[in-house]
Amino acid sequence: MSTSTFEALELRGVGRTFGGHEALKGLDLTVRRGEFIALLGPSGCGKSTALNCIAGLLPLTHGEIVAGDRRVDTLPPEKRGFGMVFQSYALFPHLTVERNVAFGLQMQGVPRHEQKQRVKDAIAMVKLEEHATKLPGQLSGGQQQRVAIARAIVLEPSLVLMDEPLSNLDAKLRLDMRAEIRRLHQSLGLTTIYVTHDQEEALSMADRLVVLRDGRTQQIGTPAELYDHPANWHVADFMGYRNLLDGTVTQIAGDTATVNLGSFELHGHVAGPLAASARVRVAIRPDDVVVTASAADAIDGNAIKATPSVVEYHGREFSVTALTDDGLRLNVKAATAPVQGEPATFTVRAERALVFPEELA
Amino acid sequence: MATTVAAPRRRKQNLVPGDKAIVASPSAWFVWFGMAAFLILLIGILSTVVVDSFGRQWFANWLPQEWTASWYGxxxxxxxxxxxxxxxxxxxxxxxxxxxxxxxxxxxxxxxxxxxxxxxxxxxxxxxxxxxxxxxxxxxxxxxxxxxxxxxxxxxxxxxxxxxxxxxxxxxxxxxxxxxxxxxxxxxxxxxxxxxxxxxxxxxxxxxxxxxxxxxxxxxxxxxxxxxxxxxxxxxxxxxxxxxxxxxxxxxxxxxxxxxxxxxxxxxxxxxxxxxxxxxxxxxxxxxxxxxxxxx
Amino acid sequence: MTAVTMTRAGAERSSASLKHRLAERGIDSSLLLLLPALLFSLVLFVYPFAYGLGLSFQPSGAIQQEFGGGFFANYVAFFKDPFIFDSVWLTLRLALPTALINVVGAVPVALVLRRKFRGKRLLSSILVLPITLGTVLTAQGLLIFAGRQGWLNRALMGIGLIDQPIQFVNNYLGVMLSLIISGFPFAFLLVSSYLSGIDPSLDAAGRTLGAGWWNRFRRITLPLLAPGLATTFILTFVLAFSVFPSARLVGNPNGSTRVLALMAYRSFGEQNDYTMASTIAVMMGACELVFIALVLAWRSSFYKGSTGGKG
The missing domain is CATH 1.10.3720.10 (MetI-like)
Structure with missing residues (x-):
């Protein structure tokens, strides 16, 4: 079996329909060697479908996948030479850690002495030396996940696929494993496609992100691009723009739009094709909202009067939920705690209030 | 056997927390009686066949008059x-x-x-x-x-x-x-x-x-x-x-x-x-x- | 459709081959795994059954003359000849009460054996022991143990409960006893496994809400157990309905235990009337399926979701 590496893996119009339902449609993506790509989206968005299509566990119904100059979408999974880490770990329960890791090498007919060395190295890489002879059932969730990773990387695959590998772990372990996976990716020079529904995970680990929704690609870009310039309000929503305010455009001047939000107006940055008096959705991140002393100090003339109703302590900062007079809910991150129940003025820079057309396919 | 398990007869309000009586006493006795009848029948059937297979002649007595293993041969x-x-x-x-x-x-x-x-x-x-x-x-x-x-x-x-x-x-x-x-x-x-x-x-x-x-x-x-x-x-x-x-x-x-x-x-x-x-x-x-x- | 959709023109056309499209509907080479079992079933089950059905429409001359009805003469005979038709009732009269006793008896026993106590393992193994006995040994044992001179009658007379030996065997009671001995272990095992599928914390929850044991049983355990009980009833009913050797050995095969299986065998083995034998066999299956369908229809009105346990 060839595990030849490639310079680039290309997905061309990859799609998958189940019955009449389009689980994935028209995915175009070029993965360069050594890249860490995250497929991001809510559950049911098609990200796992995409991963399984790349792995070969699901046949494509549309498009093709090319690795280097070799078309791979017609190959069965065992001939593609990719490694995969599963959400449920999927360890062979009847085999010890060593033999789980050695399984793929046996399948490839690697000579025994070489097998032994590579298994040893892989187990050392995930720091499980003292558990090598245990059965998976005797390990904790985090340890099982390490075994699953060792089993995937021992084959030195040209591409590693990870399907929400951290979602069954608790919060602290998740942070550790994040760093661990990133470290392995870098030190082994792997090419990785990583599926997750956790935007923080994706932003912190990946070189580039693919945001999916209802089987369709919403945006592809670096973490900074997605974070600062989401392509539509769905991506914005997913990137932590927790304030999504519906209103009407009253005026457009260059790339600044004035939006009527009922009891007040807001100046925002045009982030999509807009027409005057169009229905729009303004997306603002909680940490871009600032408390000011008075309406006169408001930045870019954006003054929002609201009454804090919930103030939560989050360590370095406070998470504040404030309600405007006509009931709009504003999520704010503040360095100092505003007084609960006492009206305050909030402001946001116009370029950090992104104005998106409301209608989306 | 029944005495080791069946809870002593008690009024409901007397049951202390953690009391093991899932089935109250009268029905418990009924269950144990049924089970005992079943077991007697079962053991009776099994043992009579074994006894019979080793008896030379066995009609109107509790046990056969003579024992033999020749029936097997x-x-x-x-x-x-x-x-x-x-x-x-x-x-x-x-x-x-x-x-x-x-x-x-x-x-x-x-x-x-x-x-x-x-x-x-x-x-x-x-x-x-x-x-x-x-x-x-x-x-x-x-x-x-x-x-x-x-x-x-x-x-x-x-x-x-x-x-x-x-x-x-x-x-x-x-x-x-x-x-x-x-x-x-x-x-x-x-x-x-x-x-x-x-x-x-x-x-x-x-x-x-x-x-x-x-x-x-x-x-x-x-x-x-x-x-x-x-x-x-x-x-x-x-x-x-x-x-x-x-x-x-x-x-x-x-x-x-x-x-x-x-x-x-x-x-x-x-x-x-x-x-x-x-x-x-x-x-x-x-x-x-x-x-x-x-x-x- | 949105400004950012990456769909290329032309990607709409499905690149999937016919093979892929069939695979999507579940038709691919893995279906071959089913082939041996399917072939086997067709040759040894479907074909013989169809053959038997065909045979039942080729009545012998004697039957045709006696009952008329052309192709259907066997079926006319089945319904018109009281000697045959009565055995439907005789069979049901035996199978229904027996299945009911087995299921109703298994519930409290399974409940009691769910608790932990000394000797529980031994007791449950003894309860399951009759599975190894087989009908023939059970019959032999019943004849000796519960016969006129048997230990049972001796003991009952010895303690003064009866004056005359009771007729336990060679009648309806004997067959019923033998069916309980062979059917109860199955019912007990099934009910136990259904019971273990019910999350014990539900009972605890009922307790915290102030329900006594009877209310907990009636309102929590029983509704969750009901579908399992229906299944258990069907399976023990099936066992009792097809009773054959014990009806002959410990029953009264010419009277109260002249069950359908005996009638079918008589036509087959003793009268060599294969067409009538097939007719009785087919009708026997039909009767049983009608009863199962009734129980299933009744069962469909029960709660069917998860029972919160591990099963």
């Missing part, structure tokens, strides 16, 4: 029990092996895939288990005779396969459903071909299920009377059929003690088979471990 010769037991074991082993070989792949498919007509096929495999053996046994036996297979060991094996294969499918399907399909995907991603997935990953995981199904089929086949009786003859009778024939043989049945001796042999054979089979069942349920992944 007589029965062995008279009914050629060596041959009968050989046939019984042969039939049982062949039926178990063939039904596991045919049934397991089908069970795998039914557990893992959806396809048009799956419901109809499930029903087809369920029917031989739920409809009376006589219902399909009589047409089947008629065919066996017209194919010239009547009274052969082959016919006995074939008719016993009819309920056994579906039985394997029914017992194995839930076993296979318990195995996380991601494990098979993982094996494929490690480069294992379909054949290797089956032999290296699935087969070891299925061993407990296969053994459970095999034991059940074994017990059913050795005990199966109706189907075997319809097609077997002197050279292909299994033990249970040959005892029945001894009990009902025309022109005055055989001596009662002779039948008792054979019945004891039958139960002995069954017990030996069961104990031997249970020795091979690994109590550690590999399958259960897959599901019990600690979430922490």
């Amino acid at each position: 007589q029965g062995w010769e008279r009914f050629d029990l060596g041959h009968v037991i050989t046939v019984t074991v042969l039939v049982a082993v062949v039926v178990v092996v063939v039904s596991v070989l045919i049934g397991t792949p089908a069970a795998y498919l039914l557990a893992r895939k959806n396809f048009p007509g799956k419901k109809a096929i499930n029903l087809l495999f369920l029917l031989p288990v739920i409809i009376p053996p006589i219902t399909f046994g009589i047409p089947l036996a008629t065919l066996m005779y017209s194919w010239g297979l009547g009274r052969t060991v082959l016919a006995v094996i074939l008719v016993n396969l009819v309920p056994s294969v579906p039985f394997v499918i029914l017992t194995m399907t839930p076993f296979i459903e318990q195995i996380n399909p991601a494990i098979e995907s993982a094996a494929k991603m490690c480069g294992a071909s379909i054949l290797k997935v089956f032999t290296k990953v699935l087969a070891p995981l299925l061993v407990p299920g296969i053994l459970a199904a095999a034991i059940l089929v074994l017990v059913r086949t050795v005990g199966m009377f109706e189907l075997t009786f319809l097609v077997s003859g002197p050279q292909s009778d299994t033990l249970v059929v040959s005892i029945y024939r001894a009990m009902t043989s025309a022109g005055g049945s055989e001596a009662r003690q002779l039948v008792s001796a054979m019945a004891v042999l039958y139960t002995g054979t069954m017990l030996v088979i069961l104990i031997a089979a249970l020795r091979f069942v690994n109590p550690t349920q590999l399958v259960a471990r897959v599901r019990d992944n600690p979430d922490d």
